[in-house]
Amino acid sequence: MKKRTIYLNNAATTWPKPGCVVDALLRATRELAGTPGRAVTRDLECERAIFRAREAAARFIGASDSSRVIFTPNATAALNLAITGLLKKGDHVVTTSMDHNSVARPLRRAEEEKGVEVQRFDLSPAGTMKAEGVVKMITSHTRLVVLTEASNVTGSIQPVGDIAGAVRAMGGDRPLILVDAAQSAGVLPMNVEKDGVDLLAVPGHKSLYGPQGTGFLYIAPGVSLTPLLEGGTGGHSGQERQPESLPDRFESGTPNTPGIVALGEALKFLAERGLEEIRAEEIRLMDILTDGISGIRGVELFGPRDPRERVGVLSFNVEGMDPAEVGTFLETTRGIILRVGLHCSPHSHRTIGTFPEGTVRISPGIFNTDEEIIELIQGVKDLQRARGIL
Structure with a gap:
C-alpha cells in the first residue's frame, strides 16, 4: 500500500496544483504548437493566450499596463534582471538582513564587479522594519531599496506600502523600490501603482499555484533596465539592436507558452477564490x-x-x-514532507541565530487540512517522547 504523504513544503513550491491549472498546462501542450510573434494562425493563438495571461497578471498586482509584466522562468530570474539590469558603478543599495540568496548573490556580484555599496537594515529575529529606519539609511547615491515582503524562513511580513510611501515622499531623485514577493504573492493583496512599487518579482510556482518554470517581473513606467538576454523577439527582426518596446525588450527566445497559459489559469483560480478567504484560512491553520x-x-x-x-x-x-534529523524522523514515521537547513537564506539564519545548521520549516498551503497540521504536531510530540523529553 502506498504510504500517505502530508506535504508541508509549500514555501518551496506549492503542491498539489489546482485541477484547472494542470488541465490548462496539458491542453496548451497538446494544442498550442506555435511560437508567439510569428504571423501564422497557430502562432497568433499562442500570442493571444500569452497576452491573456499577461493581462491576468497585471490585474492581479494592480498594474494598468500589462506590457510592463515581463514573464520569467521564476522569481530568481526576475530579481536578477531587476538588480543586475539596474545597478551601475557608484550606486548604493539598502536591503535587509533577511535576504534570500536570489537577492544577496546578485548584490554581492554588483559589489565585487561594479563597486556598488550594499547596506543592510538589521532586523530583530521576530521584528519588522520601520519606514523611518529605511529612510535614514538612504543617501544621495542610493539607487535601490530592496524589500523582502515576507521572509521564507520566519514568515515575518514587512510593511512594503508604508516604506514605499515614505521613500516616494522624498521626491526628486528618490531610489527605486524593488519588492521580492516570493512568499507574499498569492497571499497578501498587491497594488503596485497604489503602493508606489517600481519593481516587483513574483514566482508562479509558489502561492500563485502555477507550474514551475514561471514567474514575472513588473517594471514601472520610467524605470530603465539593461536586458540580461538578447535575441529573437518575434517582432523588430530587421534591427540588430534589442528593441526598446515592452515586453519584447526583456523576453528574448521562445517562451514557456504552456507554463504561462497555466499560470494565467492559476491567477483566475485565485481571483475566484479570493485572497481574503485564502489569507483567513492560512491564519487559521497557522494559529493551530x-x-x-x-x-x-x-x-x-x-x-x-x-x-x-x-x-x-x-x-x-x-x-x-x-x-535534518527532525525532518527525517517526521518523514519516515508519518510521511510528512517539509524543509530543513538554510532555505537558501543564510542572512536570515544569521539574523535569528540559527546559522549554520538552519531550522525545520513548515509551510502549509490552501489544500492542507486541520488533521494534517495536528498530525505534524503529534509527530513532534512522538519525537520528544522517543527521546524521553515528554
Whole structure:
C-alpha cells in the first residue's frame, strides 16, 4: 500500500496544483504548437493566450499596463534582471538582513564587479522594519531599496506600502523600490501603482499555484533596465539592436507558452477564490500550528507568534537535534514532507541565530487540512517522547 504523504513544503513550491491549472498546462501542450510573434494562425493563438495571461497578471498586482509584466522562468530570474539590469558603478543599495540568496548573490556580484555599496537594515529575529529606519539609511547615491515582503524562513511580513510611501515622499531623485514577493504573492493583496512599487518579482510556482518554470517581473513606467538576454523577439527582426518596446525588450527566445497559459489559469483560480478567504484560512491553520508546536517541551520557534504578522511559514528547532534529523524522523514515521537547513537564506539564519545548521520549516498551503497540521504536531510530540523529553 502506498504510504500517505502530508506535504508541508509549500514555501518551496506549492503542491498539489489546482485541477484547472494542470488541465490548462496539458491542453496548451497538446494544442498550442506555435511560437508567439510569428504571423501564422497557430502562432497568433499562442500570442493571444500569452497576452491573456499577461493581462491576468497585471490585474492581479494592480498594474494598468500589462506590457510592463515581463514573464520569467521564476522569481530568481526576475530579481536578477531587476538588480543586475539596474545597478551601475557608484550606486548604493539598502536591503535587509533577511535576504534570500536570489537577492544577496546578485548584490554581492554588483559589489565585487561594479563597486556598488550594499547596506543592510538589521532586523530583530521576530521584528519588522520601520519606514523611518529605511529612510535614514538612504543617501544621495542610493539607487535601490530592496524589500523582502515576507521572509521564507520566519514568515515575518514587512510593511512594503508604508516604506514605499515614505521613500516616494522624498521626491526628486528618490531610489527605486524593488519588492521580492516570493512568499507574499498569492497571499497578501498587491497594488503596485497604489503602493508606489517600481519593481516587483513574483514566482508562479509558489502561492500563485502555477507550474514551475514561471514567474514575472513588473517594471514601472520610467524605470530603465539593461536586458540580461538578447535575441529573437518575434517582432523588430530587421534591427540588430534589442528593441526598446515592452515586453519584447526583456523576453528574448521562445517562451514557456504552456507554463504561462497555466499560470494565467492559476491567477483566475485565485481571483475566484479570493485572497481574503485564502489569507483567513492560512491564519487559521497557522494559529493551530503555532499553538500546538509552542507547547512542546524542548522546541524553539522563530519569528512572530501572531499568525497575522506572518505568512504561512513557521521555523522551529528541537533542542539537541540537527534539523535534518527532525525532518527525517517526521518523514519516515508519518510521511510528512517539509524543509530543513538554510532555505537558501543564510542572512536570515544569521539574523535569528540559527546559522549554520538552519531550522525545520513548515509551510502549509490552501489544500492542507486541520488533521494534517495536528498530525505534524503529534509527530513532534512522538519525537520528544522517543527521546524521553515528554
